[in-house]
Amino acid sequence: MKPFAYARPADVAEAVRDVAAEPNAVFLAGGTNLVDHLKLGVARPDLVVDVRTLTSREVTDLPDGGLRLGAASTNSEVAADRRVLERYPVLAQALLAGATGQLRNTATTGGNPLQRTRCVYFQDVTTPCNKREPGSGCTAVGGYTRYHAVLGTTSALPDPTAAETCIATHPSDMAVALAALDAQVQVLGPRGERTVPFTELHRLPGDDPSRDTTLEHGELITAIDLPPLPAGTRSAYRKVRDRASYAFALVSVAAVISGEDVRIALGGVAHKPWRATRAEELLRGAELTDAAVRTAMEAELAAAQPQPGEGGGNGFKIPLVNRTVVATLRALTSEGQS
Ligand SMILES: Cc1cc2nc3c(=O)[nH]c(=O)nc-3n(C[C@H](O)[C@H](O)[C@H](O)COP(=O)(O)OP(=O)(O)OC[C@H]3O[C@@H](n4cnc5c(N)ncnc54)[C@H](O)[C@@H]3O)c2cc1C
Ligand code: SF4
Numbered sequence: 001m002k003p004f005a006y007a008r009p010a011d012v013a014e015a016v017r018d019v020a021a022e023p024n025a026v027f028l029a030g031g032t033n034l035v036d037h038l039k040l041g042v043a044r045p046d047l048v049v050d051v052r053t054l055t056s057r058e059v060t061d062l063p064d065g066g067l068r069l070g071a072a073s074t075n076s077e078v079a080a081d082r083r084v085l086e087r088y089p090v091l092a093q094a095l096l097a098g099a100t101g102q103l104r105n106t107a108t109t110g111g112n113p114l115q116r117t118r119c120v121y122f123q124d125v126t127t128p129c130n131k132r133e134p135g136s137g138c139t140a141v142g143g144y145t146r147y148h149a150v151l152g153t154t155s156a157l158p159d160p161t162a163a164e165t166c167i168a169t170h171p172s173d174m175a176v177a178l179a180a181l182d183a184q185v186q187v188l189g190p191r192g193e194r195t196v197p198f199t200e201l202h203r204l205p206g207d208d209p210s211r212d213t214t215l216e217h218g219e220l221i222t223a224i225d226l227p228p229l230p231a232g233t234r235s236a237y238r239k240v241r242d243r244a245s246y247a248f249a250l251v252s253v254a255a256v257i258s259g260e261d262v263r264i265a266l267g268g269v270a271h272k273p274w275r276a277t278r279a280e281e282l283l284r285g286a287e288l289t290d291a292a293v294r295t296a297m298e299a300e301l302a303a304a305q306p307q308p309g310e311g312g313g314n315g316f317k318i319p320l321v322n323r324t325v326v327a328t329l330r331a332l333t334s335e336g337q338s
Helices: 012-021 034-040 075-080 082-087 089-096 101-106 173-180 277-283 290-303 317-337
Strands: 005-007 025-028 047-050 059-061 067-070 184-189 192-197 220-226 234-240 251-258 261-267
Touching (some): 012 184, 025 034, 082 089, 089 173, 089 251, 173 251, 173 261, 234 317, 261 317, 290 317
Antiparallel strands (some): 059 067, 184 220
């Protein structure tokens, strides 16, 4: 492991100043992702700034009826919170679908959405990877693509030598639920505070796959706000994976039904949690029959690009995610009728 300096600042303002002043500095929260990357040589910072005890660990009521999740609240604490269970079951279900009890006891609200891709080549420092080492190329194209993206990619077979190529997916379950809930991210940075809509926190690879998010260097997540939901809102998270626990999503679906509105976010299919806005438009006010949902999802997935690769590639994800959305909405609507 490359040696690095370690700092435990007194407060969030000092933590932001410390990271902003050192171009190769990172924040440390629960460490369940970052520490692995330090050991593997994937992350090679000069300075690690520990923020675990600096941000709030509380889940608090907001005046508008929403909830604020302090960035240091653990995934276990949020999943067990009575208000989350009653009002935002999609979030509790997504959290409980992730990792293991021990990991969830340590992983935080701030760190979970910022965990990095599980692309095997990203974690293998012997292989070219534009995300880890900009400009080196992308080993995943034509390689092991089972966990890779089908949406938001440039083509069915991107150029593996091009500096902008990356077909990685974002691995967080929590982030998919937060995207469907239209959560808001509270950020403190060198230029002060700002609020980032959760759907704008993550980015597609564009011309710089090394950047996962729209956060600037030194910006710290201090809390994530869940907006209030109208009475009668129903929500659920469904995750499809290779084994029943301790596995990342092949595909996942977070769905929220409020009156005539249906919000759908997809995991395991893109570089960011993917809001299925085309399908949402088609389903607004419609009767949510299996056929209507399937057709809306076909429209959403029309631009999907399956990636070839070892073991048959990842084209299976396109019908799989469609079926998973149908099953999730069917369960939610039959629940509402019972
Ligand atoms: C074996 C294993 C299985 C897993 N399975 C799943 C799974 O099925 N589903 C799933 O969703 N996750 C899974 N995870 C990932 C786990 O959920 C994440 O590692 C965890 O949520 C990261 O949170 P953390 O607080 O430990 O972050 P850290 O590891 O401390 O940090 C992660 C990143 O976020 C940055 N960061 C942390 N806090 C802040 C902040 N407040 N502001 C700005 N930047 C910050 C850090 O600099 C770092 O880049 C798994 C992990 C392991 C090890
Ligand atoms: S898909 Fe992205 S993370 Fe994976 S090897 Fe290619 S550039 Fe790296």
